[in-house]
Amino acid sequence: MRLSWLAAALGVLASPAVAIELDLNNVESIKEAASTIAFGLVRYYTGNYTGDTPGNLPDPYFWWEAGAMFGELVDYWALTGDDSYNAITQQAMIHQGTENGDFMPPNQTRTLGNDDQGFWGMAAMAAAENNFPNPPPDQPQWLALAQSLFNQWVSRWEEQTCGGGLRWQIFTFNNGYNYKNSISNGCFFNIAARLARYTGNQTYAEWATRVWDWEEEIGLITPEYVVRDGVGVDPITGECNNVTNVDPNQWTYNAGIFLHGAAVMYNLTNGSAEWRARVDGLLATTTATFFTAHEDPSVGSIVMFEQLCEPLGFCNIDQRSFKGYLTRWLAGTATVAPHTEPLIRPLLEANARAAARACSGNVPAPEFKGHPGTACGFRWTMAAGFDGMVGVGEQMNALAAVMYTLAARPGAPEPLTADTGGTSRGNYAAQGRTMDRGIAYADISLRDRVAAGFLTSAIVLGVVAGSAFVMI
Numbered sequence: 001m002r003l004s005w006l007a008a009a010l011g012v013l014a015s016p017a018v019a020i021e022l023d024l025n026n027v028e029s030i031k032e033a034a035s036t037i038a039f040g041l042v043r044y045y046t047g048n049y050t051g052d053t054p055g056n057l058p059d060p061y062f063w064w065e066a067g068a069m070f071g072e073l074v075d076y077w078a079l080t081g082d083d084s085y086n087a088i089t090q091q092a093m094i095h096q097g098t099e100n101g102d103f104m105p106p107n108q109t110r111t112l113g114n115d116d117q118g119f120w121g122m123a124a125m126a127a128a129e130n131n132f133p134n135p136p137p138d139q140p141q142w143l144a145l146a147q148s149l150f151n152q153w154v155s156r157w158e159e160q161t162c163g164g165g166l167r168w169q170i171f172t173f174n175n176g177y178n179y180k181n182s183i184s185n186g187c188f189f190n191i192a193a194r195l196a197r198y199t200g201n202q203t204y205a206e207w208a209t210r211v212w213d214w215e216e217e218i219g220l221i222t223p224e225y226v227v228r229d230g231v232g233v234d235p236i237t238g239e240c241n242n243v244t245n246v247d248p249n250q251w252t253y254n255a256g257i258f259l260h261g262a263a264v265m266y267n268l269t270n271g272s273a274e275w276r277a278r279v280d281g282l283l284a285t286t287t288a289t290f291f292t293a294h295e296d297p298s299v300g301s302i303v304m305f306e307q308l309c310e311p312l313g314f315c316n317i318d319q320r321s322f323k324g325y326l327t328r329w330l331a332g333t334a335t336v337a338p339h340t341e342p343l344i345r346p347l348l349e350a351n352a353r354a355a356a357r358a359c360s361g362n363v364p365a366p367e368f369k370g371h372p373g374t375a376c377g378f379r380w381t382m383a384a385g386f387d388g389m390v391g392v393g394e395q396m397n398a399l400a401a402v403m404y405t406l407a408a409r410p411g412a413p414e415p416l417t418a419d420t421g422g423t424s425r426g427n428y429a430a431q432g433r434t435m436d437r438g439i440a441y442a443d444i445s446l447r448d449r450v451a452a453g454f455l456t457s458a459i460v461l462g463v464v465a466g467s468a469f470v471m472i
């Protein structure tokens with residue numbers, strides 16, 4: 001936990017005043033608040049400094065979280081028009097994506113999962129959908145980068161174990177290879193659905209449907225629209241015991257990534273009853289599971305929380321960024337499935353008010369380098385506001401909470417397609433580096449080993465291994 005002990009000791013954690021003003025009836029006020037929070041976020045990033053690597057966040061943040069951050073900064077620009085961070089975003093995405101055109105940089109081999117790639121891929125997809133400034137013509141383009149991921153995932157789809165699905169990890173030597181999880185398959189589903197919508201090519205829609213069907217068949221999406229975390233693959237038999245070897249835990253981002261992808265499919269099918277039932281079911285489960293009462297009801301009746309780890313305070317660095325993604329995907333859902341907007345709007349607005357109140361931390365550098373008194377905490381439920389936890393995740397979540405209230409309004413950006421003005425050039429054949437070519441192994445640091453084992457959930461493998469042990 002990055003609780004600021006120094007600040008706590010000095011008694012300067014929570015200032016009673018609301019440090020970030022937010023009037024949700026005033027677009028300029030929302031943009032101003034978003035700008036303040038975005039500044040605090042970007043001050044964590046050092047990749048554009050001489051000698052540093054574009055696209056990497058400093059320790060303890062992993063590569064995937066940087067991809068998530070740049071995806072959010074693409075949306076920040078699209079929603080607010082503020083292009084202050086376009087240069088670093090473009091530089092980072094080009095540097096990380098285009099070495100081999102596949103978001104599979106050799107430096108990240110030791111921890112590279114399908115989900116890690118996916119967060120960068122979704123940043124590229126958002127860039128294509130919003131006409132974010134295109135890379136130079138001799139570099140792989142945003143759409144082609146997303147297509148490259150799609151093609152990689154098709155090649156990694158494994159029918160012979162668990163009847164389908166992607167494994168979490170790409171490389172056999174990484175911890176987590178014997179685990180098929182919802183976030184990896186959710187990245188595939190989400191990007192395939194959006195590629196189908198952008199290009200009109202039905203092959204993408206067929207794959208999105210295949211991923212969804214597999215998640216249901218294996219029981220990772222239940223008939224009640226609970227999205228469970230993943231299922232272990234027996235390394236000897238290759239079988240998946242989806243009763244004893246399942247991690248049933250629910251995380252905000254798993255629900256969100258399928259909700260948004262389902263909404264895109266709903267839109268693509270001109271509002272089919274099948275996809276509508278899925279959208280509405282996931283939204284109902286999401287609202288019931290990941291929202292809880294705020295201590296001060298004037299903020300809103302319910303606000304988002306990471307129910308598994310937030311109440312007891314054991315969310316790890318990765319998990320402390322998940323709420324921001326669910327927020328992003330709720331806004332995306334309201335955009336392409338407008339019948340959900342009246343349900344989603346009050347959730348987004350309550351989150352925005354709660355998050356702005358939580359951005360009142362007086363935390364000194366180096367832990368927070370944004371405007372004094374505007375550090376964002378993790379919990380949004382507290383009447384007092386700031387809870388003392390700061391970091392990239394907290395800052396990203398709060399930015400999402402505030403800025404996505406600008407989405408799904410009249411005049412808000414709608415995701416473009418090739419037919420409605422999207423300019424990104426695609427490449428159906430994009431594939432990138434295959435697994436057996438030119439892998440440079442980076443040193444295995446403790447950080448890498450921790451990452452490989454614990455990206456999604458500190459308890460994932462504990463549950464899976466624990467169940468296996470009971471069976472033996």
Ligand SMILES: *[C@@H]1O[C@H](CO)[C@@H](O)[C@H](O)[C@H]1NC(C)=O
Nearest residue numbers: 042048049050084085087088
């Ligand atoms: C890095 O980018 C930030 C945000 O745009 C900017 O404020 C800063 O000056 C840049 N640093 C360097 C060394 O280019």
Ligand SMILES: *[C@@H]1O[C@H](CO)[C@@H](O)[C@H](O)[C@H]1NC(C)=O
Nearest residue numbers: 053054055095096099105107
């Ligand atoms: C890989 O690491 C080297 C050495 O730190 C760095 O120069 C290079 O830019 C990195 N490549 C990527 C894609 O991050």
Ligand SMILES: *[C@@H]1O[C@H](CO)[C@@H](O)[C@H](O)[C@H]1NC(C)=O
Nearest residue numbers: 163216217218219220242243
């Ligand atoms: C396990 O998978 C099988 C085969 O896909 C499926 O029929 C069954 O319903 C699943 N069980 C659970 C508990 O999800």
Ligand SMILES: *[C@@H]1O[C@H](CO)[C@@H](O)[C@H](O)[C@H]1NC(C)=O
Nearest residue numbers: 265266267268269270271272
């Ligand atoms: C959706 O509507 C469009 C335009 O009316 C039509 O071209 C397309 O075939 C429809 N798609 C489906 C799946 O019904």
Ligand SMILES: *[C@@H]1O[C@H](CO)[C@@H](O)[C@H](O)[C@H]1NC(C)=O
Nearest residue numbers: 267270271335336337338414
């Ligand atoms: C599809 O999304 C667009 C916004 O991009 C929206 O105007 C349209 O109503 C949506 N279609 C359906 C069937 O909801």
Ligand SMILES: *[C@@H]1O[C@H](CO)[C@@H](O)[C@H](O)[C@H]1NC(C)=O
Nearest residue numbers: 147151201202203204428429
């Ligand atoms: C549609 O996408 C698939 C998968 O990438 C590709 O093989 C096919 O050529 C595409 N079809 C057209 C008409 O472009």
